[in-house]
Amino acid sequence: MRAYNETWIENKNVVGQAERWHSRSLLTDEQLATVRKTYPVGFQTMNGFLEIGLFIFTIIATGGVFLLFVELLSIDDSSVFGLYCLIFGTGLGILNNVLIRRHKFYRNGVDNALVMATTALLVGGFNSQFLADSSLWLWCLVALPLLAAVVWYYGDTLVTFIALAVLYTFLFDLTLEASFGRTLLPFVGLAVSSGLFLATQRSRQRAYYDDAVSLTQWVALGMVLACGNYYVVRETNWLIVRSTLIRSGVLSPPEINLPWLFWLLTVGLPLVYLWQGFVRKNRMLIILGVLGVAGAVATIRYYVGILPLNVHLTLCGLVLISMAVGGIRYLRSPRYGFTDVPDEDSPDEFLVSSAVGTIAQTAAGTTGRDQPDDVKFGGGKFGGGGAGGGYS
Amino acid sequence: MSPDDLLNDLRQRSILNDEQRQRIAASERSRPFSLHWELRALLYAGILLLSSGLGLLVYDNFDHVGHGILLLIIAAACVVSFVFAWLNRPPWTTEQATSRSAFGAYALLLACLLFLTLEGYAQYQYNVFGTRYGLVTFVPAMLFLALAYRFDHKGVLSMALTALISWVGITVRPLNFYFKTNFFDQKVVFSAIGLALVIGAVALVLERQRIKSHFTLTHLTFAGNLLLVALLAGLFNFEGLLPWFMAGLAAGCWLADRYARQEQRNRAGSFLFLLMSAVYGYIGLTYLYFKYLHPSGNAVAGYVYFIVSGIVLIAYLLYQRRSVLHESI
Structure with missing residues (x-):
């Protein structure tokens, strides 16, 4: 049992696909109407700008309540504070569930804000309650299961991103505990990122996690590029050892171990991305490949540019x-x-067609569903349908 | 669900017949992969890199003998881009231009960016505009405005409006333009409000005349943000005129709210004005509360303010959603 109605999310995808076929005249108007009736979506329709506003004001109101009770109960002891965070966070989670059920929210700003607040309070409260002065990696390790649970329950993209950041922080910080950690660091990054990417590819895609999976893939593939890039590795290494080396008179980043390997990865990885992207017709790989080539050109210019x-x-x-x-x-x-002809993944085409749809609808006086609002500005999947991997 | 699974599902529910299912499946398989936006993004990035690279070239080679040739090259590139854009111009229409060439719009953008480089150089080297700094921004503003309408180019329109806004800031206070926030000066605030009202009024008149009415949203977004920021600046800085700015801000928010409800052409975009009304209004209200109403030393009252105001605004936005949708149906 998860926070949002899973059937509705799947139906939402179905209706979206049917609308794309309809816009290519593969389905008739009646068929589209039948699909909409057969696969009902009960969520609120909302507009991206309203969602931004709702997010902001929900955070403000929640913060107010949180601080009000801190003041009224005069909580100043840190152990009581941790407990208070846990209780308050749990309460918010329950409230969020009630609101999601009652108002049929699905990523409408209010629920996003409450998910964020709940997660922050639970993670922060737990850590300040039980791990007052421990190392960063232990802190991250404790936070990870909680974050994973939130991602599992809500499929929230923002929390997914935070969970990934915490995962990388945990691994990097733990690696640096070892004496040979600095050399190992980029390899840990490469291994974990590739592992994450393969895991998301192998797992059966559920519509519930489409956005979270797509985000994970973007981050994992991006991290592979970063961890293989000579400039990034050399400068990160310098950041870590700078304070000790400057004292012994070394003033510029020293050469790293296995430089030839990282030069190879700097140039090779983006090319592999591009090659695979074009072979598999994967938008994510193509875009990251182009960015990677840009990074490689900049790296080469930085070291050997004339x-x-x-x-x-x-x-x-x-x-x-x-x-x-x-x-x-x-x-x-x-x-x-x-082809160069824009398809329905293209954002502009989407807006144009929806605007045309709106005009047609008002002109014809048909009511239909809450059509005009279907364009989601904020919540969209970056990179479009190719990123989902389902349609290639 | 993959398209194939979905097709099977639709077949089973007899929404599709077999022939149609095969047609859709074939269309899914054979459909080419669109690189439209990736190529456009590449082109755009190239134009930005080229124009900033050329700008840097001029800047770095100021004192060198060869800079005349360099300038000539840039001028030539600017003219060539513009001529290319002109030859590929969309036919003039008061509606949104539909038939446009693939590169005309990008050539125009490049021409405009190069024009700015040339203009900056001309002012720096030959002091073309003397101390009338306003002209440095006013000339491109007017030029870009005309070009935006002729070529039906929203990007150039945004550049024109940006230039127009900085023109007001510069003309009123020429000496510390660019470096200081101008909003501590009453004249600047009033000019900004005036300009915002003029842009907004012109946009609405043009909309009524049905001249490039798809530009209205761009105009009003610029005008609305300028107006509300200026009103907030007035509210913060000029205590003597407080009631006026309070009334102005309330009126501005009311107008934005009103516009969002009435706008029919671009429903999705018009919600931006609801958000602007809520956020700018809330900033003003919060400022007024903490400056004049808040009992000092009483933290609880402040928290209660945030709770109550936050909930009221959530309710407002949720209510707006319903009422706007209701009106549009």
Whole structure:
């Protein structure tokens, strides 16, 4: 049993898919109407801007209540404070459940804010209650199961992101405890990130976790690029040892172990991403591959560049423009399964079609569902449908 | 659920017949993968890099002999981009232009960015505008405004409005432009309010005349934010005029709220004005409460204020959702 109605979330996906087919004239109006009736979605329809506002004001009101009780009960002892956080957090979680049931919220700002507040209070309260002065990695280790439980229960993207950050912090901090930790650090990052990515690929995708899984994949693949990048590894290493080395007279980042390997990864990984991205038609890999190539070019310029920055920028700009122009001209007609024609994953097309739909609806005087509101600004999946991995 | 599973499901519920299911499945398989937005993003990044690289080139080579040639190259690039954009211009219409070339809009953007580089250089080197600093922003503002309407380009429109807003800040207080927050000066605040009202009024008139009415939202977003920020600045800084700014802020929020309810063309976008009304209004209200009403030393009253006001605004936003949706149906 999870926080939101799972059937509705699955139905939401079904209706979305049917709407895409409908916009490509593969389904008739009646069929779309039947799909909507057969797969009902009971959630509130809301607008992204309202959700932002609701999030802000929910946080303000919750903060007010929290501080009010601190003041009224004059809680100043830290152990009592931890307990208070735990009790208050639990209360908020229960309240959130009631609100989700009653108002049929689904990521509408209020519930997002309450999930955040509950998580923060529970994690903070637990740690201040039981682990007053312990090391960072132990703190993270205790927080992780709680965060994982919240992600399991709500599928919330923001908490997923925090959980990933805590996971990486835990592993990196623990690795640095070892004497050879500095050398091991990038490899731990690479191994864990690849492991995370493979795990999300293997697991059976449930609509409930679409956004959380997609976010995890973005983070994991991005971390693989970062942990393999020569500049990142060398500078991170410098950050860790700087204070001791400066005292012994070393003033610039020293060479790292296995430099050739990291140079290879800096250049090779983005190319592998691009290659795999084009083979599998995976938007996430293509975008990250392009960003990785940009990072590799910047890294190379940083260490072995001879051109001044202005010439470098001008040349990069010219290269990018000619690549884009060439690509656009080349893909005017579809080639090798790629095209320049925008599809329904494209954000602009989505807005245009929904605006047209709204006008048509008001003009025809039909009521339908709360159609005009279906465009979600904030909650959308970054990178679009290709990121979900289901439609390639 | 994968598209194939869904198709089977729809077939089983006899929403689809077999022929249609196969057609959709074939269409899913053969559909090409769109790189439209990735390529556009690449093009955009390239234009930004190129124009900032050229700007840096001019800046770094000021004292060198070769900078004349460099300037000539940039001017040539600017003219070429503009000519290209002009040759690929969309046909003039008061509606949203539908047929547009793939590169015309980007060439125009590049031309505008290069124009700014050239203009900055001309002012720095030859002091073209003398001490009339206002012209430095006013000229591109007017030029970009005209270009935005002719070429139906929202990006250039945003650049024009930004230039227009900084023009007000600069003209009123030429000496410390760019470096100081101008909002401590009454003249700046009133000019900003005036400009916001003018932009808003012009936008609404154009909307009524049906001239590029898809620009209205961009105009009003700029005007609304400028107006409400200026009113807040007035509220914070000029105690003597407090009642006026309070009334102004209330009116501004009411207008934004009103507009969001009435706007029909772009329902999703118009909710931005509800959010603006709520957030700016709340900042003003909170400021007034803590400055004038809050009993000093009483923390509880402050917390109660946050609880009550927060809940009231949540209720307001939830209520708005319902009433706006209700009106639109």
